Amino acid sequence: ACGLLARDRLKKLIDERESLLDQVRKLKGQLEEKQKNGKMENTQSEDEVLENGTDMHMIDLQRDANRQISDLKFKLAKSEQEITALEQNVIRLEGQVARYKTAAENAERIEDELKAEKRKLQRELRSALDKTEELEVSNGHLVKRLEKMKANRSALLSQQ
Numbered sequence: 001a002c003g004l005l006a007r008d009r010l011k012k013l014i015d016e017r018e019s020l021l022d023q024v025r026k027l028k029g030q031l032e033e034k035q036k037n038g039k040m041e042n043t044q045s046e047d048e049v050l051e052n053g054t055d056m057h058m059i060d061l062q063r064d065a066n067r068q069i070s071d072l073k074f075k076l077a078k079s080e081q082e083i084t085a086l087e088q089n090v091i092r093l094e095g096q097v098a099r100y101k102t103a104a105e106n107a108e109r110i111e112d113e114l115k116a117e118k119r120k121l122q123r124e125l126r127s128a129l130d131k132t133e134e135l136e137v138s139n140g141h142l143v144k145r146l147e148k149m150k151a152n153r154s155a156l157l158s159q160q
Contacts, residue, residue: 006086006089006090006093007090009086010083010086010087010090013079013082013083013086014083016079017076017079017080017083020072020075020076020079021076023068023072024069024072024073024076027065027068027069027072028065028069030065031061031062031065031069034058034061034062034065035058035062
């Protein structure tokens with residue numbers, strides 16, 4: 001789930017970066033267009049030209065465009081940093097998933113081995129209990145025979 005969220009966010013950031021790059025290109029184009037138009041206007045209307053040879057309106061437009069370009073470059077750099085961080089996070093999470101998967105497989109294998117060992121031990125226990133019962137029955141018979149033999153011996157000794 002974390003990997004999917006990270007990938008969605010990464011895709012979103014990549015799309016945002018592309019959008020920002022498009023805006024930068026568009027603004028640069030507008031700036032160049034305005035500079036061309038400004039130069040043409042400067043040559044056509046001498047009364048709007050200041051002492052240093054530049055139109056104040058053009059300077060404001062250029063400042064605005066430069067500010068926007070700087071803002072977009074900053075956003076782009078920030079987005080690229082986020083993308084890098086998210087890519088590293090995805091790699092880290094994929095590594096974690098692989099480790100967890102391996103651990104789960106090992107745990108399942110060990111569980112299967114333990115179940116087989118438990119079945120084996122239960123068979124051995126049943127066998128030992130059966131053998132014990134058999135020996136107890138045999139012991140009971142032997143004790144009765146021994147008592148009969150003792151009784152017979154006492155009877156023979158008392159007759160003499």
